[in-house]
Amino acid sequence: MSSKRPAPLKRAGRTLKVRDKYGPAVISVTSVLIVTLIIRAAVVHAQQWPRIKAQFFSMKAIIEVFPNVLKGFGINMSIWAVSLVVIALWALLLAVFRSLHGPWFAPLRVFSIVYIDLFRGLPSLLLVLLFGFGVPALQIPGLPRTSLFWGSAALIMSYSAYAAEVYRSGIDAVHTGQRTAAKALGLSQWQTLYYCILPQAVRNVIPSLLNLAVALQKDVALLSVLGIRDAVREAQIYTARTFNYSSLIAAAALFLAATIPMARLTDYIAKKDRERRLQGAV
Numbered sequence: 001m002s003s004k005r006p007a008p009l010k011r012a013g014r015t016l017k018v019r020d021k022y023g024p025a026v027i028s029v030t031s032v033l034i035v036t037l038i039i040r041a042a043v044v045h046a047q048q049w050p051r052i053k054a055q056f057f058s059m060k061a062i063i064e065v066f067p068n069v070l071k072g073f074g075i076n077m078s079i080w081a082v083s084l085v086v087i088a089l090w091a092l093l094l095a096v097f098r099s100l101h102g103p104w105f106a107p108l109r110v111f112s113i114v115y116i117d118l119f120r121g122l123p124s125l126l127l128v129l130l131f132g133f134g135v136p137a138l139q140i141p142g143l144p145r146t147s148l149f150w151g152s153a154a155l156i157m158s159y160s161a162y163a164a165e166v167y168r169s170g171i172d173a174v175h176t177g178q179r180t181a182a183k184a185l186g187l188s189q190w191q192t193l194y195y196c197i198l199p200q201a202v203r204n205v206i207p208s209l210l211n212l213a214v215a216l217q218k219d220v221a222l223l224s225v226l227g228i229r230d231a232v233r234e235a236q237i238y239t240a241r242t243f244n245y246s247s248l249i250a251a252a253a254l255f256l257a258a259t260i261p262m263a264r265l266t267d268y269i270a271k272k273d274r275e276r277r278l279q280g281a282v
Contacts, residue, residue, distance in 0.1 A: 054244075055244060055245050055246070056245050056246055056248075056249055057246060057249060058244060058246040059246075061238075061242065061244045061246035061247060062246050062247070062249065062250045064238075065234070065235065065238040065246070065247040065250055066250050068234045068237075068238070069231050069234045069235055069238075069247060069250045069251050069254065070231075070254065071234070072229050072230040072231040072232070072233060072234040072235075072251075073230070073231035073251070073254045073255075075228065075229070075230045075231075076217075076220045076221065076230045076231050076255075077258065079148075079152050079155075079220050079223065079230075080216060080217050080220050082152070083152055083155055083156050083159070083216060083220070084213055084216065086156050086160075087156055087159050087160050087163055087212075087216070088163070088209070090156070090160045091159075091160040091161075091162075091163030091164040091166075091167055092163075092164075092167050092198075092202075094112045094115060094116065094160060094161075094164035094167075095112075095164045095165075095167035095168045095171060096193060096198075097109060097111065097112040098112040098113060098116070098164070098168055099168065099171050099172075099193070099197075100189065101189065102189070112164070115161065115164075116161045116164055116165060118161075119157050119158050119160070119161035120158075120161040120162060120165070122158070124154070124155060124158045124159075124219055124222060125222055125225070127154040127155075127157065127158050128151050128154045128155065128222050128223060128225065128226065129225065129226075130154070131150040131151065131153055131154035131157075132147040132150050132151035132154065132223070132225075132226040133147065133226065135150045136150060147223075147226040147227065147228060148223070148226070148228050151222075151223040151226045151228065152223070155216065155219060155220065155222070155223075159212060159215075159216055159219075162212060163209060163212055166205050166208045166209055166212065167201065167202070167205060169205065169208075170200075170201030170202065170203075170204045170205035171197055171198070171201040173201065173204055174196075174197050174200050174201055174204075178192075178196050178197060178200070179192055179196070179197070181196075182195075182196045204273075206269060206273070207266055207269050207270035207273055210262070210265065210266040210269060211266055213262060214259055214262045214263055214266060217255070217258055217259050217262065218255060218259060221255070224236065231251040231254055231255070232248075232251055234247070234251070235247035235248045235250060235251040236248075
């Protein structure tokens, strides 16, 4: 008796494989398209849609204001990039201060705890207003007097408090046996942190830090309340002059173009981190 499968059975098997492989994806795409079309139809056929389209989605207005909004968005991204580096370093230092043991390090621990509690407890917008308007008004010799500098400093102080706690969670997640082993090898507390604890802690919290980076991208727009001509401020100026809100849509599109790739990168890194942990647990 021949061991070869009949041609109809082979075709049926291939059909089942294709269905299992592509079937869920086709169903997902189809359902999303159907829901999107239903929502679009409901919006377009709404009675007030022509007015909403003219006020919020005027392509003529978007094209007119886009160069100014794009220039302002460059300021947003510059502030975000610089702040990100400063936050990463300063927050790590705060987390290290809070993780130190021994009576000699008590002042550093207390400073870190007070700093984190204070700046996590205050809204970012309130800090931006206090520092952006308050410090330049004092005219302290030797200190910068620009709202841009102090508004950025306020965001850095606020986000450093959150990032420090993220770092600390990574430090606490490292098994205590690592410290014991380092102590048995004769390493000091600083050497243990630098060579043993921090590399593992930072690697464990990268997905959480990237989520903070995404949030910071959006919160940089808070500096517009200080009069800084970023993307949001440029959009507001156009709206005040023309009474058309399409400029805000242009600014929103630029922020989405920056944040969505960062969000997908965060998801990808988090997925890889889960896979690495699962492989290590097997």
